[in-house]
Amino acid sequence: KAMPVLSEDSGLHETLALLTSQLRPDSNHKEEMGFLRDVFSEKSLSYLMKIHEKLRHYERQSPTPVLHSAAGLVEDVIEELQTAPVNNEERELLQLLSTPHLRAMLVVHDTVAQKNFDPVLPPLPDNFEDDFDEESVKIVRLVKNIEP
Secondary structure, three states: OOOOOOOOOOOHHHHHHHHHHHOOOOOOOHHHHHHHHHHHHOHHHHHHHHHHHHHHHHHHOOOOOOOOOHHHHHHHHHHHHHHOOOOHHHHHHHHHHHOHHHHHHHHHHHHHHOOOOOOOOOOOOOOHHHHHHOOOOOOOOOOOOOOO
16 A cells, blocks of 8 residues: 655644554564554654644744844833832832843843854954965864773
């Protein structure tokens, strides 16, 4: 029996479900087939595949952040709350906005919003090429051996 053809829009979840339905017991590979059937039938794997598909769908929409500097905005709000008389709700908001976890999350948000993922490398010295004109450069790879 031929395996059905998947469309281009088929998600990973559907692909795994199709693979599971196509597994046939083979006298030489019963244990492996049982293992694969168990793995593909796991509810947690199914949930992970659905989450993966949702994230891929969201990524294809190319979402744009509403604000590129949420941490700066929170700093402004904290400054305003500290200079004005505060009631209980404002005091609670000030405490929440001042927590290190929230501040770290906002810094990460800003990094993602600004797509600032790459590390910043220092500039190369002006005489960088001059250093390599006369010398040869060797690349060495060390491999740890298990034997003593």
